[in-house]
Amino acid sequence: MDFDCILYEKNNGIATIQLNRPRVLNAMNRQLWLDMQVALKDVENDPFIKVLILTGNGRAFSTGADLKESKDRSLEAYRLYLEELQETTRKLLRFEKPIIAAVNGFALGSGYELALACDIRIAAHDAQIGSPEARVSSSVTGGAFQLIQALIGPGKAKELLFTAKNISGHEAERIGLVNLSVPGDQLMSTAMRMAKEIAQNSALSLKLIKKGLAMAHEVSLEALMDFEIEACLACVSTGERQSSLKTFEERKDKTGKKEGERSAHDA
Numbered sequence: 001m002d003f004d005c006i007l008y009e010k011n012n013g014i015a016t017i018q019l020n021r022p023r024v025l026n027a028m029n030r031q032l033w034l035d036m037q038v039a040l041k042d043v044e045n046d047p048f049i050k051v052l053i054l055t056g057n058g059r060a061f062s063t064g065a066d067l068k069e070s071k072d073r074s075l076e077a078y079r080l081y082l083e084e085l086q087e088t089t090r091k092l093l094r095f096e097k098p099i100i101a102a103v104n105g106f107a108l109g110s111g112y113e114l115a116l117a118c119d120i121r122i123a124a125h126d127a128q129i130g131s132p133e134a135r136v137s138s139s140v141t142g143g144a145f146q147l148i149q150a151l152i153g154p155g156k157a158k159e160l161l162f163t164a165k166n167i168s169g170h171e172a173e174r175i176g177l178v179n180l181s182v183p184g185d186q187l188m189s190t191a192m193r194m195a196k197e198i199a200q201n202s203a204l205s206l207k208l209i210k211k212g213l214a215m216a217h218e219v220s221l222e223a224l225m226d227f228e229i230e231a232c233l234a235c236v237s238t239g240e241r242q243s244s245l246k247t248f249e250e251r252k253d254k255t256g257k258k259e260g261e262r263s264a265h266d267a
Helices: 030-045 076-094 110-116 142-163 169-175 185-200 204-217 221-236 240-266
Strands: 004-009 014-019 051-054 060-062 098-101 106-108 119-124 128-130 167-170 180-182
Touching: 004 030, 014 060, 014 185, 014 240, 030 076, 051 110, 051 185, 060 098, 060 110, 098 110, 106 110, 110 142, 119 169, 119 185, 119 221, 167 169, 180 185, 180 221, 204 221
Parallel strands: 014 051, 051 098, 060 106, 098 119, 106 128, 119 180
Antiparallel strands: 004 014, 051 060, 128 167
């Protein structure tokens, strides 16, 4: 599939979307959001894809909205742009498959807010992450008012949003804004390694676990526990259950044998 503003590929159960406007540090225009929606639909409909990695091509994840384009937009055109942005974020938040954001270089404004909508965030140590909206007379999008507070608490969220300052990937890990930070040259290999670990697991289990985690914010504990019963029954009713148990037992026996051999050697 060819796109104007993203690069999209699939391999071994893992899909990768790269934001691809490197000359403007992957600044976002309406076409980028439209391209992403098409790619997300393809990932969603492909039964062989279990995980999605989202990253940026070149020196940035994304610097957010393309301010050169937005400067001359009418309010009506700006509304259309924002509606596509929010619709893409909704699709990410409701996505049934795990999404890893590999945050490289600058991740600013709606660029970082895009990463917030992903399930797991891995950042380069030297990534620059921030919400400059207050500095350019704008406001945040992508559900960030809720998502940032859920990760780092209201006090720290207010500090970052009010000051509009950037923080490094290393600092973002320290405060819980990202799951992990790594040297820049290890970013994609780390994200890919995690994606491969996830892709080894049951697609149905991943789907239902992700759904349950989302429901935890929306329903009562009683309703959530009822869902847990149905999710478990749905999983154990599949043919995949038996083959996975067999693999688990074989791995357990092999590990036990190795441990026994090691104990005998030590003795």
